[in-house]
Amino acid sequence: MTTDEKHIEAQQEAKLFFSRFLLEWYHLQKRDLPWRRHRNPYYIWISEIMLQQTRVDTVIPYFNRFIEQFPTVEALADAPEEEVLKCWEGLGYYSRARNLQHAAKQVKELYGGLVPDDRDAVFGLKGVGPYTAGAILSIAFNRPEPAVDGNVMRVLSRYFLIEDDIAKGPTRVKMEKLAAELIPEGEAGSFNQALMELGALICTPKSPRCLPCPVMEHCAARLAGCEASLPVKTKAKPPRPEERMAALVEGRGEHAGRVLIRQRPTSGLLARMWELPHWPAPPAEAGGARGALLPEAAALDRLRRSMSQAGIHARPEGHWMAAEHTFSHIVWTLQVYRCREEAALPLAAESRAVYGAAQAERADGALGAQPAEDAPLALFDSGDAAADAADSGAQRWINREDMKNYAFPNVFLKLLNSYFDEQGT
Numbered sequence: 001m002t003t004d005e006k007h008i009e010a011q012q013e014a015k016l017f018f019s020r021f022l023l024e025w026y027h028l029q030k031r032d033l034p035w036r037r038h039r040n041p042y043y044i045w046i047s048e049i050m051l052q053q054t055r056v057d058t059v060i061p062y063f064n065r066f067i068e069q070f071p072t073v074e075a076l077a078d079a080p081e082e083e084v085l086k087c088w089e090g091l092g093y094y095s096r097a098r099n100l101q102h103a104a105k106q107v108k109e110l111y112g113g114l115v116p117d118d119r120d121a122v123f124g125l126k127g128v129g130p131y132t133a134g135a136i137l138s139i140a141f142n143r144p145e146p147a148v149d150g151n152v153m154r155v156l157s158r159y160f161l162i163e164d165d166i167a168k169g170p171t172r173v174k175m176e177k178l179a180a181e182l183i184p185e186g187e188a189g190s191f192n193q194a195l196m197e198l199g200a201l202i203c204t205p206k207s208p209r210c211l212p213c214p215v216m217e218h219c220a221a222r223l224a225g226c227e228a229s230l231p232v233k234t235k236a237k238p239p240r241p242e243e244r245m246a247a248l249v250e251g252r253g254e255h256a257g258r259v260l261i262r263q264r265p266t267s268g269l270l271a272r273m274w275e276l277p278h279w280p281a282p283p284a285e286a287g288g289a290r291g292a293l294l295p296e297a298a299a300l301d302r303l304r305r306s307m308s309q310a311g312i313h314a315r316p317e318g319h320w321m322a323a324e325h326t327f328s329h330i331v332w333t334l335q336v337y338r339c340r341e342e343a344a345l346p347l348a349a350e351s352r353a354v355y356g357a358a359q360a361e362r363a364d365g366a367l368g369a370q371p372a373e374d375a376p377l378a379l380f381d382s383g384d385a386a387a388d389a390a391d392s393g394a395q396r397w398i399n400r401e402d403m404k405n406y407a408f409p410n411v412f413l414k415l416l417n418s419y420f421d422e423q424g425t
């Protein structure tokens with residue numbers, strides 16, 4: 001037998017060993033998770049989308065609440081978007097919740113409300129990529145489709161000592177091919193879940209637990225002593241920092257005990273979610289350092305002008321706290337200022353008129369005139385046009401009880417809860 005033939009035979013043996021012992025281990029050790037108690041494709045789909053962004057322990061209560069509120073594809077398809085976002089609140093990646101609802105409408109209209117047992121149809125659903133499609137098809141319908149995410153690529157990189165960069169597309173394709181070859185006949189659902197389970201419990205990113213690992217005997221990285229340095233993965237670009245000033249406007253008179261929130265635009269970052277009004281801090285004056293505060297007087301002046309431009313009549317009173325919100329491509333540092341309502345806030349339509357007038361002024365200025373020295377803060381380019389356009393959105397005065405009617409990104413949820421905690425309400 002040639003060296004090549006011996007190598008191929010050894011690889012084949014390692015593959016058979018992997019599939020057999022991993023599956024045996026899974027049948028004995030698998031965790032009892034709510035979405036594993038049924039083979040309901042809808043439940044599997046929801047759980048897989050939620051699991052893409054957070055840990056199992058966090059997902060379980062979200063999953064149970066979601067299924068209780070939207071027990072079927074039709075229920076999700078027919079729900080108001082605000083309710084879906086509210087149910088998703090705290091999980092982040094809200095576009096995934098929107099895509100999920102969009103795809104539920106597709107399933108309702110095209111497939112009578114039943115998640116299709118068909119590769120092309122599942123791939124055609126909005127927000128369903130190769131991993132989610134593979135998970136649905138294999139777990140719900142036992143189709144021999146690979147479901148390869150970062151966890152699975154880590155396990156395969158180590159077991160087969162693959163040193164290709166897992167951040168690169170061709171590596172994923174190679175891994176999908178390998179994972180498909182490993183699926184034992186008639187065991188696609190269990191095998192794919194076993195791979196995910198191994199990555200979550202044993203072959204973890206840091207300090208893999210090789211001793212209790214069911215496949216350690218043939219694991220090439222462990223045998224070579226390099227399991228800790230795999231997988232190879234080039235680092236993603238760090239998110240771009242952005243300083244912003246936020247207004248926590250406390251109401252008075254008929255708005256006493258309430259604070260002002262506004263709705264973001266219908267598209268773009270965090271579309272249609274609710275937040276405290278905020279604007280970019282001018283970089284030159286932010287002192288350069290991340291999270292640096294403007295001198296108090298300058299900050300309050302900037303904020304007053306930004307609010308006025310947005311039709312918010314309030315007096316900034318002082319810095320309250322700083323908060324951070326990280327997206328995949330951007331990280332906001334928010335300096336939050338407490339402000340006091342000065343006069344009744346115009347209705348949303350009036351606010352828009354004020355905003356529209358300000359925009360017209362800006363357009364005039366852009367045609368030649370230099371910006372006035374006291375140019376409104378929103379003239380600074382934040383890179384987040386949607387956030388700044390939110391000045392034209394709806395505004396509401398809310399107390400803690402009202403929070404249940406609006407979906408907030410995490411950072412604003414925490415800020416509002418902190419504020420109402422401080423107030424003892």
Ligand code: SF4
Nearest residue numbers: 203210213216219227
């Ligand atoms: S032996 Fe260690 S490195 Fe290899 S698959 Fe198991 S846990 Fe991962």
